[in-house]
Amino acid sequence: MRIGTFAKELVSTARQLATPGKGILAADESLTTLGNRFSKINLENTYENREAYRSMLFTTPSLSNYISGAIQFDETLKNKTPEGELLQNILKKSNIIPGIKVDKGLSLLSNDETLTTGLDGLEDRVKYYYSQGCRFAKWRGVIKISNKTPSTLAIEENANSLAKYAYICQSNGLVPIVEPEVLAEGDHDIDTCAEVSTIVYSAVINALHKHSVLFEGILLKPNMIAPGIKSQKKASFQEIAQKTLETLNRTIPPAVPGIMFLSGGQSEEDASCNLNEINQINKGKGPWVLSFSYGRALQASSLKAWHGKNIKAGQEALLHRVKMNSLATLAKYQKENGNGESLHVSNYSY
Template sequence: MAATAGIALKQTIGMGVGLAGNPFLGQSLKLPSVNGVGKGKGVHVNPAGLAVVRAGGYEEELVKTAKKIASPGRGILAIDESNATCGKRLDSIGLENTETNRQAFRQLLITTPGLGEYISGAILFEETLYQSTLDGKKFVDVLVDQNIVPGIKVDKGLVPLPGSNNESWCQGLDGLASRSAAYYKQGARFAKWRTVVSIPNGPSELAVTEAAWGLARYAAISQDNGLVPIVEPEILLDGDHTINRTQEVAEKVWAKVFYFLAENNVLFEGILLKPSMVIPGADAKERATPEQVAEYTLKVLKRRVPPAVPGIMFLSGGQSEVEATLNLNAMNQSPNPWHVSFSYARALQNSVLKAWKGQPENIEAAQKALLSRAKANSLAQLGKYSAEGEAEEAKAGLFVKGYTY
C-alpha cells in the first residue's frame, strides 16, 4: 500500500476512477505557462515549476458561495436520499415509492415559509434538481427565492473495495466533470460526495487512503466546474468502540483527507467539511455527554482542519433529533475558527414525516415541524439552544445498522 500511496501523491491527469482503478496514476501534468491566464484563475507555480490552475476560474464565486452557506444561525437541509432510500422513508408512513410521492414530500420541505431564515443550503438528489412544483416553478428557483443555495449529491454510492477487510469505496468520478457542468447550468452551486470508514472493519490503510483520495479528486473536479464541494468522510456509528477510538480514527482520516486535498490543489476557502461527530459507537456501553462530544470533536478539528475552511457542517449520522442538536449546541459555547453548523437529513426530516403522514391536510403541520427543528439547530449553531419542552419522539434514536442511501 505504501507504494500505491506514493504514486498517488503525483499530480495526475484525467478524471480517473480513484485509487481502486485509476489508469492515469503516476502521469505528471504539464500545464501551460501562466501568461495570458485570466484574473481569478487561481494560478500558482509549484516548486517543480509546474503551473497549476486552481478552481477553473470560479475561485471568487466558490468563496462567496461557501461563505453564504456558512452564514450565522444557518445550516444545510439534506434531502439527497436516493430513490430507494426515499422510498423507505415514504413506506414508514404508508406511501408508495413513486416519483409523484417523492416530489410531493420534497416540495413540502422546500416550500416551507420562512425556511431560509434557518437553512442556507439544500442538498438535492439528481431527480429533485430537475423537478418543479405542481404549479410549474423549478425547485431550484423556489430555493433561491428563499435565499437557500441549491446543491446536488454527485457520488454514485458505495461498492466493495477489493483487497480490503470487507470495506467500501465510493464510485462516481467517471463523467463527473460533465455531470457537474450540467448541474451548474441547472442552478446547483455546491456538491456533496459521501464516503465512509468503518471502525469495526479496521479501518484498513487501503480504505482510508481510497476514501481520502476519492474525496480530493471529487473536490478538485467540482471546483473546476463552479461547485463548492462538501467533503464528507463519514466515520460510521456501527460498532461498540469508545469515543477515544473514534477520536483516533477521525484524526487519521481527516489528516489524510486534507493532505490529499492539498495535493490536488483544492482551494480550502471554497470547500465545506461534512464530518461525523466524534462520539462512541452505537453499541458502546458508555455514552458521551454533549460536553464530551464537543470536547473530543473540537480537539480533532483543531488538530486536523485548517482555519481557511469556512464551515464545518456536521452530519447527524443516526443520532436522535435532540441529541444531534444538543451536541452541536455544546460545540458553539465558545468561538471557533470555522462556522460550526449542521447538514442534517434524518435529524430534520423525521418529525416532518410523522406530522405529514402523506395527507394533504397535514402539510401545514409538517412544515411547522420542519421549521421547529430548523430553528432549534439554528439556535444550536449560535450556542443558544435548550432542549426544554422537546417532545419525547424527538429524543428517539435514528441509528440504522449498515445504513445506506
C-alpha cells in the same frame, strides 16, 4: 490552476453557505432510501409522492431564515410544485443555494470496507449541474471501525476519491462538501472514534493539498466524535463536544470556512444538543462556523407529520427543527425533552 477561474465565486458561495445561524438541509435521499422512509408511514414510493414530499419541504415559509443551502438528489431537479414551478426555482427565490449529490453510492473495496463510486463522468455531470443552477455538491466517503478496520487502503482510497471529486467540482464552479464519515457502527469507545477520525481527517486534508484544492472554497461535513452505537461506555454532550473540537483543531486548517456536521443517526434532540454544546465550548474561539448539514435529524418529525397529505403540519415540524438547530449554532438551544428517538440505520447508505 483551473480553479482560479471560479475562485472568487467558490469563496463567496462557501461563505454564504456557512452563514452564522444557518445550516444546510440534506434532502439528497436516493429513490430507495426515500422509499424505505415512506414505507414507515404506509406511503407508496411513486414519483408523485416523492415530488410532493420535496415540494412540502422546499416551500416551507421562512425556511431561508435558518437554511442557507439544500442538497438535492438528481431527480429533484425535475420536480415541481403543484402549481408547476420547479423546486430549483423555489430555492433560488428563497435565497437558499441549490446543491446536489454527485457520488454514485458505495462499492465493496475489501474486508467489508467500501469506496465511493462516481468519478467516471463526474466532470460532465458537474458542468450540467452548474448550468442548472446548482452551486455546491456533496460526496460521502465512509469509514468503519472494527477489530480489523479501518485499513490503510480504505483510508487512503477514500481520501483520494474525496480530493479528486473536490478538485473536479471546484474546476467547474461547484463548492464541494467534503464528507469523511466515520460510522457510528460498532462498540468502540469515544477515544477510539477520536483516534480513527484524526487519522481519517488528516489523510483527507493531505489529499486535498496534493490535489491543489482551494480550502477557502470547500466545506467539511464530518461526524461528531462519539462512542459507537453499541458501546457500553456512553458519553455526555460535553464529552462529545470536547472530543469533537479537539479532533478538529488537530486536523482541519483555519482556511476552511465552515464545518457542517452530519447527524449520523442521532435523534433529533441529540443532534441539536451536541451541536449546541460544541458551539458553547467553542464560543468566540473560531476559526470555523460550526453548523449542521442534517438529513434525518431535520426530516424525521416532518415526514411523520406530513404523512402524505398534511402539508402545514409537515412544514411546521420542519421549521421547528431547523430553528432549533439554528439556535444550536449560536449556542442558544435549550433541551426540549421531546423526540429523543434514535434515527440510526445500520450501515446507512442513501
